[in-house]
Amino acid sequence: MELPILNNFLVPVDGGESSRRAKRYAVALAQKCGAKVILFYAHGQISGRIGGEDRQKVVQKNLEGIDKVFAIYEDGFKEAGVEFETVVASGEPSEAIIKAACEHNCGMIIMGAKGQTGMRKVLGSVASKVSSTSPIPVLVVGTECDCTNSCGKECMWKWRFEPVPNLQEKCCRQ
Incomplete structure (x- = not known):
């Protein structure tokens, strides 16, 4: 079995405590490996029923929210001296995470055990879907x-x- 090259880590974030735990782990691991971290946010598809100007408003509101989420994480990476970049994509979160990790040549996906609640909890966790279908190793950070x-x-x-x-x-x- 060939071990992954740990030069890039993908860290999916949603602003919750679980992705903050994953960020802390990614910072420590990136410092040890000299790796770059890709902070990733996947936002769901916008309903086809929303069109025109209303659709643009929804997209703009989503992008503003994403900037706030990234701001939470960026300071920690800067303080630690870890190179990072932010990436946003639309689509079903687990599929978008795996696609982004492949596109950015990541050696590992580091994510929290619990993310959003509500229907996602009923349908199964994103971490579970990613870890069971990803060709890239997934490190799921549990509770502290x-x-x-x-x-x-x-x-x-x-x-x-x-x-x-x-x-x-x-x-x-x-």
């Missing part, structure tokens, strides 16, 4: 613990477990 630093220091007391030796040595021996 509630402790102030996620090294396990407080978790030893809260969850009654010991960190794996040397795995968290740098963080836990401060």
Whole structure:
């Protein structure tokens, strides 16, 4: 089996907490690998019943919302010194994510475990669809613990477990 080249990561974002967790993971991994991150947002198709000027208004409103979403993430990448770019596409999110990852020659897709709620929850999660159909490796970032630093220091007391030796040595021996 050939391992992927980790020079580009695609990080789908929606402004939710799960994509913020994925962003934090992508920042750390990109720093270690010297990789570039593609921040990606997929917006759904606009109904064919909306036309003319109303359609343009809907598109403009979507683009303004997307800019606000990207702004949440961009500062973190700039502070960390990680190269990134933003990409927007329309279409069904899981298909658009996979297509963008292929087009941008990404070695991995890094995404949060939970995204939007409502009908998407009923139909199945985007992360589940992407991970089951993508030819590119997908890293799904789950929930984080509630402790102030996620090294396990407080978790030893809260969850009654010991960190794996040397795995968290740098963080836990401060």
